[in-house]
Each structure stands twice: as structure tokens, then as C-alpha cells.
Amino acid sequence: MSFLYPLGLLGLIGIPILILVYIIKTKYTEQTIASTYLWRLSEKFLKRKNPISRLAGIISLILQILAVTVISLAIAHPILTVPAGADEYCFILDGSGSMNMAESDGTRFEIAKNRINEVIDSSGNGSLYTLIYVGDTTLTVYEKSDDPELCKLLLSELQPSYSSPDISEAMAMAQRLFSANPGAELLIFTDTDYLSHQNVKIVNVSSEVKNYSISDMSYTYSGNDLTVTGNVISHKGDAVLNIGLYLSGYTSPVSSVAVTTAEGEHTPFTVTAKTAGFSSVRCAIEESDSLAEDNEYVIFNVQKNEMFKTLIVSDNPFFLKSSISSAVSADIDTVPASEYTGTAGYGLYVFDSFVPDSLPTDGTVWLVNVDGSVSGSGFSVQREISFETSAVLERSSSTSSVARALLKDTLGDQIHVTEYIKCAPYRNFTTLYSYNSNPIIFAGVNANGNRQVVFGFDLHKSNIAVLYDYPVLIRNLVDYSFPEIVDRTDFVSGDRAEINVIANCDSIRVDSPLGNVSYLDTTGAFATLPLDEVGTYRITMTVAGSPRIFNVFSAMQPEESVPSPISESADVIGDAADLGIDGIRDLLTAAIIALAVLFSADWMVYCYEKYQLR
């Protein structure tokens, strides 16, 4: 037996104190009576007392000593160790998307949690529990915990994911635990049938339920004709499925189609409608099944603003204006350098061979052939370097997202320059072209938080205009300067959507399908949104105080729509042993009960002596 709080045994000091008090307090009442004859005579009529009855006079003291002892023990919180009275359990809880499927008595995930609770409840005191949750990530919820209530509490807070996780990491953890204790019981609570499972007990919580899913949806829109195509699958038996087409603003389908599908086969469908416009298109299987999340598919119509306001500050703006115009349908204003006074209201400012006093605060900035440092630009201009013939700029081999986006589709043509301006960036820029490690064309974010592209040479003193890569590069730079918030709106759960962060973006708020709210980082050019849930994510990007709202849809992973998935193996290597671990018995309750009994007995003795005899 051990004690959680051994200092509680200091309470035993109370025993000698109690005895001392008893001795001091025990005083015979002196009394003079007429004659003691009868009392003395009564001695002859006393029965011979047994040793126990001799204790009757001090039974109250004995009870009180026992009470003090038990109180001390209770404070010390005794724990009795029972050899091999408990077991070690390792639960692996499948949190995949298919665990959301509804069975007759709840979702599979809820059933699995109940089964784990049953195992915990039936285990011996002192058992150790390890719970590994395999969802979006593999998470060890608790490891070797001996507190069943805490384990059940933490278990109750778990929710299934919508991903298709890999249990290999969890099995590695289980292997480590099993190697340390071959007596440990490993249990996987899942809906997957494992073809082999050595040293692991599979608790399959699935049953034969029907489920349909829709996938691979896309649409074409021409004139007023909308054509939507996709696939449906019946995962259990053949079925005739009605697929409704819902457009934004409609609560009932604008069109529908019946599809006959065989079990497990991808059956294509096409549904059409006439509409003057829409912001989203949704197809849904009308039949109910065990998993609702995979019965619909949504695509949002991202209408790109093709008009970009641009200001070119240059004494010779023709070349740049034509370059930008060829890349994008832009509304371009030009102004001579001498007349520029810090105008605002443009999405893109191009300063050609001109050094502004200050950078604009509301748009992307291109600095072309700047021969002086600009406050807030993030780099300083050192000097101009000329070549007698020409120099070839070195194309960046960076794999950063910015470099990849800006050099996308370029062939790597050699850019020759006869002179360039040596710049020294002190902010974090992405170099696209350089010479002798000096950045010549580079992009990044300036001190105002705006995107900025720098050409460190005069475009007219290079061959860039005749290169194939030039219009591609300009197109990439224009895309970079007028970023779309998202490239596409249909994803699959587990994907990561890249959000283009617009200049002067104040915040990006994301409302998930389950109602979770999060905010994305706005300091970079791109923000990454992990799509862990199934449904529509609402993205609110606030730019200069004005909110811009976009939606993306995250569909269920196709493999998670299968009601009875099969996997190859969940093996743990080693020889299992019938080993128990030391169990524990918490004696606190017993001590409290004993204390109550002792107090009751002492009280009865007191009443007996005080009242009954008189």
C-alpha cells in the first residue's frame, strides 16, 4: 500500500494526544454515600468478564483512536497496489470522413467512442490508457494515463474529421508501445476491414448501410446555357438517383435528372438549365443515405474584374502601356514625370525612370529604371553600371511560390542589358533575375504593404522587348499586381487553398462549414487556407475597410464515401504476452466509510452510556 499524500500520516500524532487527553480527562466522580456495603457486595455477583468486555470501559477511546487513525489514512489517501490487477490499453480511433456515417444508434464515431468507454469501464483500476486519434493529423490524445475519467472526458471532445488519414503513424506509435509492453492490448476502433491485423484487435463499428456520392462536377456556361456534368456512385446496391441542379438564389432545383447507377460504378450525369447568370451552381442527390456530406457538390462562379486601373508615370509611356495592354484589358492613364503629384485611386502605379517623393499607398507599384532611392521602397540605389557590350541576366532558380508564380510559363530566354542600376534590397524581396548576385528584376512588398515590382534597368536598353518571355513575364507580373483571391473554388477536403492577399488587405476572415471562424495571415503575398471540413468556406477579405466576400467549396474525399472500406494490414510485430500491470485500489472511499462507521459507533456508545443505562 502506498499513499498519495504521506504527510497526512502526521495526523497519527493525534493518537498520543488523544490518549493524554483521555488520561487527564478520566476522573472518577467522588461521592460519599450512606454505605458502600452493597456496592462492595455486588463485586461477588459480577460475572467473570472476558477480555473483550474489559475493553468496554475504554471502547469509546478505542473508537476515537481508530477514527483518528482512519482520518490520517484518509488524508494520506491510501492506494493499494494489486499485482497484475490491471492492463495497458492502446486505443486507435479512426477519425476519417467515413466515420461520420450514421448507423442505427448514432454515427460510427460516436459508436466507437462508446466502445472505448465500455473498455475503460470494464478495465481494472490502475490500468493505463493511450488514445491515438487519426484524423486530420495523428494525435496522441493521452498516453499511459491512469485516470479513466479524464480519458473519457478528453475522448468526448473528439470529433471526426473529413479527411482520409493514414494510420501508419498511429501504428508506429502502437508498435513502440507494444514493444515496451507485450501485454498491452491494442485496439483499433474503425469502420475499415483490415485483411490482416497481427497483435491488434479490430473493433469494426460499421454495418451495411447505403451511401451515394457525387463527384467530379464541372460546368460550362455559354450564352444563357448552363451545362453541368459530374459522376454519381451508389456504394451499396444499384440505385436510381435523382440529381437536382440548384443555382444561387433558388431553394428548389431549377433542373433535375434521374440516373440509374450500378453499385460501385462511376455513372456520369449531365444536367442543363438556362440562366442569365449565377454566382454558384450546386448539384445534390435527392435520396437520403447514411452520409449527407457527399451528396452535393458546389462550384462558385468567380467573375474576374477584367478592368484594372493603371497609372504610368513616364515621359515615354508608350512601350509600357502597350505591354500592359497586351496582357490585360486595363484602363491605363499616363502622366509625364514632371506632372506627377502623388495621385491616388489606381490599382497599379508604374514609375518609369522617375523617382517619386513617396510611394502610393493604395496599389501595386512598378519601379522601372529608378535611378534613386525611394522612401519605403525597401531597397536603396547604389549606382548605375554600364557594359561595353551587354550582360546576360541570370534567371532565378528559386522554388518559392512568388518566384514560381512570376516566372510561370517563361522559357528562360536570355535577357541582355547594356547597363543596370545596382540596388541593395533591405526588405524581403524575391529575385527573378540578377547579375553577379545583384537583383535586377525583383518583387515583394514595400513598406506600405503594397506589392512592388522593380526593374533595375531601362527596358529600352535591353533585348527584353523582343523576347518570347517578355509578354509572359508581363502577364505574370500583371496577375501578381492584380491578384485574384482564389484560383478556383472547388476543392476536396484535405486540400489547401491558396488565397492571394490583396494589397492593403486589412484582414481575411474565414467561416468554415461547421461555423468555426479563423483569420489568415495577411503579411505575405499568399495565405494558405487548410480545408479540413466539408462544405462551403466563406472568405471575407477586408481591403481598405471594404469587405470582399468569396466562397470555396470543399467536397468529401471520394474514398471516404465508401461505407465498408477495406485496408490491407494493421500489424504490430512481436509476440503478445499475457502480462498485467500493477493495478491500484483507491482506499479513500473505504476509509471514509470506515470513518462514518466509527463515528456512528462512537455516537451509539455515547448515547448508550449517557441515556440508555440511566
Added chain:
Amino acid sequence: MSYFVINEELLSQIEMLETLIRNNVAGMFGGNHRSRNFGSSCEFADYRDYADGDDTSKIDWNAYARFEKLYLKLYLDERQMHTRIYIDASRSMEHGDAAKAEQSIRIAALIAYLSVAEMDKVSVYVIKEGAAIPVVSNIVGKESYLASIGALNDVVFDGDSRISDAILPSTVGYGDGMSVIISDFLTDNDYENALNHLAAKRRDIFCIQVLSREELNPLTRGKVHLFDSESEGREYRRHVDREIAEAYKKALAYLTGKLRDMCQARGGEYVLVSAEDSISDVFFDKMIGTGVVK
């Protein structure tokens, strides 16, 4: 310490009780007066075997002729009796509220009155230490009784009392009446020899044991150290519980039973009286009820 036990109220009460028995019953102690002793009156009582030295004039020759054996005819003796009352005047009788002492005096006065009413002679003694000290001697008649019985108020209850030591050397008479001993009999001292002596003297023995309510039904519980009022050396220290209380009751039953047996074995009577009983209760319940008064 003087008591005011003998007062007009008590005396009138006693007189009334005496009147009641005179009008309704035959009388007390055999009336006026057939003693239990055989004497020389004309009334035949019994036969007994002849022994050497017996008066040959009392041999029943008719019986001899019939049985060829000498029998002596016995006749009841008829004479004035002498009632001797002994009051235990030890401290145990007076301890506490003196209820036992007062009850003893009341009972002595009652018995004395009943005796004088029968024209018997009455003497009252107090037993102090080892002596029987006369308080009232040889009173005859009610006038004499009323004149002298008040002396009982002045009896001092103190010290020890040794009944045998007091009675044995004293004059107790022979076959001439009743000897009444009033005591709590809660003593280690001997009193059996006194009873034997009285029986040998053909006295009618009447023991009246007076005990207080606490002595009859003690309420003492818990840890007690009891001291004897008569002797500091006699003490009792115990944790009195139910077992001891039961043992006490057994001891009390043993003592009273022993005393009763002693008296009855010697042709005497015994009554147990509570110190808190009224004199009429004592008279009717104890004396008439037990047949002491007929």
C-alpha cells in the same frame, strides 16, 4: 441533631391506625396477651416429651395410660409482654437527607404505640457503636408513652453500630415479647449472633430494614469513587455500567433474602421499608400486608 419526627400529627396518625386495627382485627401480637411461650395458664396448648427435671405435676397420665410414654401438657402463658425496640443509630442511617433515620423513628414510635395500646411494656434503645443505649424505658400505658416518646427526636445518628455487640450483653428478657431491630443492615458487622441470642431468649424477632430510594434503585453510573459515610477506609471505585448495576441488584436481593431467611429461621418476621414510604404505607403494606400485625 434533633428531629421533629415525633409530633402531634404523627401521634394522631398512629392513634388512628391503632383504632383501625382494634375495631377490625383481633389485635396485635396475639392480643392481651398470648405469648408464643408456654406457661401456666389454663388454656391447653400442646404436648411434649417428658424430660428429667420437668414438673411432674404437668405429666398427662391419661396419655401415659394410652401410650405408655410420658408426655408433658403444655399451657399458654399469659402475662404482660415487654416490647424492646432497637434503633440502629449509625451514621449511615442519617446520611444525606436523614430519611432513613426519620423513618426509623417513625416506625419505632408506631410499634411502641401499638404495644402500649395492648398494655405491654415498651423500651426503646439506640445502638451506637457496641452499646444498646435506652432512650425510653419500661413505659406502660398511653400517657406514659406520650410523655416519653418524644425523646426519640433527640436520638443522634453518628458513628458505627455493632448490633451483636450491643444486644448480646444487654438485658433482652426471656420469652416475654418482641424484639424489634430497625436498621439498614448495611454493615460488615455481625448481627446474626444477636438474632440467635434473641431467639435463644425466646424473644419474638422482628427485623425492619430501612433503605433509601437510592439504595433500593441506585442511579449512579459512570466512573465513581464512593466513600462510606461510616468509615473512610471503606470505599468503592468503579466504572459503574449496566453489569455492575445488575450485580448491585443481585447483592441487594441477596442481602434482603438472607435477612428474611435469618428471621424466619428463628421464627421471626422481616420487612423491607423504603425511607420514603409514608407511615400509613408502612403500617398497611408492610406490617398488615406481611402479617406482622394481625
